[in-house]
Amino acid sequence: MKLGGFSLNTFPKGFMSCSINAGIKDNTLDFTILYSKVRASAAAMFTKNQFCGAPVVIGKQNAADGYLQAIAVNSKNANVATGDKGLKDAQKVTEAVAKELSIDSRDVLPSSTGVIGVPLPVEKILTSIPGLKNQLTENGLEQSAKAIMTTDTYPKFRTRKIGNVTISAMAKGSGMIEPNMATMLSYILTDAAIEPAQLQKMLKNAVDVSFNSVSVDGDTSTSDTVVAMANGLAGKVDLVEFEAVLTDLCIELAKEIARDGEGATKLVEVQVTGADDHVIAKKIGKSIINSPLVKTAIFGEDPNWGRIMSTIGNSEHQVNTGAVSVSFGDVYVFKNGAPAEDKRTELEEYLKTNEVLIKISLGDGQGSSTVWGCDLSYDYVKINGEYTT
Amino acid sequence: MKLGGFSLNTFPKGFMSCSINAGIKDNTLDFTILYSKVRASAAAMFTKNQFCGAPVVIGKQNAADGYLQAIAVNSKNANVATGDKGLKDAQKVTEAVAKELSIDSRDVLPSSTGVIGVPLPVEKILTSIPGLKNQLTENGLEQSAKAIMTTDTYPKFRTRKIGNVTISAMAKGSGMIEPNMATMLSYILTDAAIEPAQLQKMLKNAVDVSFNSVSVDGDTSTSDTVVAMANGLAGKVDLVEFEAVLTDLCIELAKEIARDGEGATKLVEVQVTGADDHVIAKKIGKSIINSPLVKTAIFGEDPNWGRIMSTIGNSEHQVNTGAVSVSFGDVYVFKNGAPAEDKRTELEEYLKTNEVLIKISLGDGQGSSTVWGCDLSYDYVKINGEYTT
Numbered sequence A, B: 001m002k003l004g005g006f007s008l009n010t011f012p013k014g015f016m017s018c019s020i021n022a023g024i025k026d027n028t029l030d031f032t033i034l035y036s037k038v039r040a041s042a043a044a045m046f047t048k049n050q051f052c053g054a055p056v057v058i059g060k061q062n063a064a065d066g067y068l069q070a071i072a073v074n075s076k077n078a079n080v081a082t083g084d085k086g087l088k089d090a091q092k093v094t095e096a097v098a099k100e101l102s103i104d105s106r107d108v109l110p111s112s113t114g115v116i117g118v119p120l121p122v123e124k125i126l127t128s129i130p131g132l133k134n135q136l137t138e139n140g141l142e143q144s145a146k147a148i149m150t151t152d153t154y155p156k157f158r159t160r161k162i163g164n165v166t167i168s169a170m171a172k173g174s175g176m177i178e179p180n181m182a183t184m185l186s187y188i189l190t191d192a193a194i195e196p197a198q199l200q201k202m203l204k205n206a207v208d209v210s211f212n213s214v215s216v217d218g219d220t221s222t223s224d225t226v227v228a229m230a231n232g233l234a235g236k237v238d239l240v241e242f243e244a245v246l247t248d249l250c251i252e253l254a255k256e257i258a259r260d261g262e263g264a265t266k267l268v269e270v271q272v273t274g275a276d277d278h279v280i281a282k283k284i285g286k287s288i289i290n291s292p293l294v295k296t297a298i299f300g301e302d303p304n305w306g307r308i309m310s311t312i313g314n315s316e317h318q319v320n321t322g323a324v325s326v327s328f329g330d331v332y333v334f335k336n337g338a339p340a341e342d343k344r345t346e347l348e349e350y351l352k353t354n355e356v357l358i359k360i361s362l363g364d365g366q367g368s369s370t371v372w373g374c375d376l377s378y379d380y381v382k383i384n385g386e387y388t389t
Helices: A054-063 A083-101 A122-128 A141-147 A196-208 A239-259 A278-290 A292-299 A306-313 A344-350 A378-385 B054-063 B083-101 B122-128 B141-147 B196-208 B239-259 B278-290 B292-299 B306-313 B344-350 B378-385
Strands: A015-020 A031-046 A067-074 A108-112 A156-162 A165-172 A185-192 A225-235 A267-275 A325-328 A331-335 A355-361 A367-374 B015-020 B031-046 B067-074 B108-112 B156-162 B165-172 B185-192 B225-235 B267-275 B325-328 B331-335 B355-361 B367-374
Touching: A015 A141, A031 A054, A031 A083, A031 A141, A031 A185, A031 A196, A054 A083, A054 A108, A054 A225, A067 A083, A067 A185, A067 A225, A083 A108, A083 A122, A108 A225, A141 A156, A141 A165, A156 A239, A165 A225, A165 A239, A185 A239, A196 A225, A196 A239, A239 A267, A239 A367, A267 A278, A278 A292, A278 A306, A278 A355, A278 A367, A292 A306, A292 B378, A306 A325, A306 A355, A331 A344, A378 B292, A378 B378, B015 B141, B031 B054, B031 B083, B031 B141, B031 B185, B031 B196, B054 B083, B054 B108, B054 B225, B067 B083, B067 B185, B067 B225, B083 B108, B083 B122, B108 B225, B141 B156, B141 B165, B156 B239, B165 B225, B165 B239, B185 B239, B196 B225, B196 B239, B239 B267, B239 B367, B267 B278, B278 B292, B278 B306, B278 B355, B278 B367, B292 B306, B306 B325, B306 B355, B331 B344
Parallel strands: A067 A108, A185 A225, A267 A355, B067 B108, B185 B225, B267 B355
Antiparallel strands: A015 A031, A031 A067, A031 A225, A156 A165, A165 A185, A267 A367, A325 A331, A325 A355, B015 B031, B031 B067, B031 B225, B156 B165, B165 B185, B267 B367, B325 B331, B325 B355
């Protein structure tokens, strides 16, 4: 387990959860309820994919008023590209969960992740829901982080304290990862008292530098959803401090997603500085993180740095090629527009690490961005060549 | 050999070539001269990569007046990201070739392909040039197509007749293939009499629907160059017929590049129809051809068609999701916005082919485009994890 340790008393007050097997595909955990004893302020961000999932459509509606009380998540089936039936299925699950919890169905956010284009086995889920209220516990959040996994190899979960206040955050995602607003799925629960508008603003800022800065394969998922719930049971919190911790938590989870990218053997961080603005820096960073030629070279620990130059050169933004410098960690390969002194041996040595840092300076602009990704290995091909069969 | 047969008399009149080993990396053919006995009309298109190769910089200058007499190509080293020395090296090779052939150095187009960021071993090339004039032959073009290969597994070469006129075309390219103006390298030689401006216009049209419609890995190369030379020795030609044959030749070579993409086991053709315009259709087609999730599913012969829906949904252009239909060959998986009747067995059967056709209808717009690519296999990872080491 790559998880940091935490103790039971670090979970936020008033949140309960349960995770079960509803038999959606196999006998592993596949259905999860996250529940707050009181209605909570809520902020949510969703995929921009036009073929977004049925649960995303309903989740957007239900989170729109800034309040939620429960999240109902299934793995093993994304309920995407499933037509009208898919929408009805998602609504049925939402209503059944609300009934079981005796809450308003408009305070339930449904979420699904898994294969696209296969009808949701909704009857299996509906027959599993009655009685779940009695299975809710206050110490099951880590199990929930495990239950929402698909091709993830380990759960992604973090908890932090700010005085009396606690934030717990979980995420899943390993493939089809290039979040555009949010990651595959992430749920952030806190007992702090925060107004919905404030929560949404902080979440947006945090997501931009975390989940929206990571890519495994350049494919934005149809199910991306990140939701924050703040139920206020621990009282007020310093908002500046809260946003800093929230951002840090999101970055940690985003990096875990890249590190656990399908087939990944190395976490890759690209720091771009000196760009005209943040957007350009991020685009160039993403293009490097997504280049299959760069990714396979890193997997092979091959010092083929010329592929980075090619990727930078393909930017749609004007690059002053004479001002560009590139280093791996502190090993410079290209300095101020010309190849650096040959450091092939040092570079080969450096590439043996399992965390590769690529630093790119484009000049003296003020725009910078850090993005994360992973290498492209045989196992990526294996996992994705055999995913549904 | 996947080449079609051809006889010696199908080569265009007045063109000669030779290919040798200059010892750039190993003992295989790595240096080629293509030569016309008379100065020829010329049209050329180059990569838009901002870190374009030194030979591209010089080639642009020398082709600008619409005339060329020779092309000098080395494989095994791209002479890219090599600073001022790279430019001087490319100029030295150009001048040495011109001197050997007793022609103006401004009528020589230099071309290099291979690893990026490694200084060109220019002395090895310069010492190999004297005496090459005597090695020029009129029947060596197929060997030249072989000499310009890098990770290609077979040469790409085609010849066509139009009455008395002959066109021969060669191309190389297997990785770093998403041409943006031209392919990695392609040379088209004809003995037709065509004015430079006319030749450039026809070449641009042909390249748009051929080389610019293919992608192996989404990475536009720093060396992309396509050059057409028309020396006029066979006299005039019907220009409409010539353009049709030229376009057809370019499409055939582009498809060969996709079929021989690094590690490829299947050629993938995506036909997009019903888009608002050609540009949108092409962008969506390219996004499918470049999706690692779609590519690995095709490699694994996995009927995971939902990944295509996700890729369409990520288009930056508005898609009427309710009007979308998708089929593999004639096996429909999604029709008018809803999943088609389950054809999993037929689809699995269809995917066993080595030429996969994906047809996407976006509605009733007039824009359409056909693009080509290949699957993503273990061998792609192997080839690119070990390329320079």
